[in-house]
Amino acid sequence: MEAIASAKYLRGSAQKARLVVDLIRGKDVNAALAILRFTNKRAADGIEKCMKSAIANANETAEKANISIDADDLWVKAAYVDQGPTKNRRRVRPAPQGRAYREQRHFCHVTILLSSDERVEKGRVQEAVKPAKLAESRGRKRGGAVAAPRTKRKTPTPAAETTAVKEKAPAKRRSKKSAEKASE
16 A cells, blocks of 8 residues: 655755655655654755645544554655746845845755555565656667767786887987997
8 A cells, every 4th residue: 555645845855855854765764754753954854844734644544544553564665846836936135246146045856655465575665666767768869978879998018018118218318428338
């Protein structure tokens, strides 16, 4: 059984909230709540509320379906953060020489999916959790340097290295006197 909860319009940027969500993805509910409780990030409070809401949703759907479910058996199957609007949260900050910088204060939307099903192998769970956009892009061929085959570098043999070193060694200069003696 699965239960989902979302928290919309949380203050803070989606990028910062993703740092917290990455900590709890794939964990048991109790472990995830403990991590959120002691994480020193601003987004952790809102995400913790969303997690508790998802647990309550799981209990409610289990009661409606007349199924007994233990909250300790739940685990975080998917958790992601989407970017929210900045439309009405624009501010102006003073800048040097009488100028003003525009500052956008961000919102984010958090979605958490809990499951009581048994976990499948790690590779399979990660494939199931990936968003649809990434799954579609797998079929496309990519061009450019990505598609070009890489050539392997050949490592020189030890015998070839010694001959290369001998060839590169500079020849000794002889003075005119020693050259004359050698020619005689």
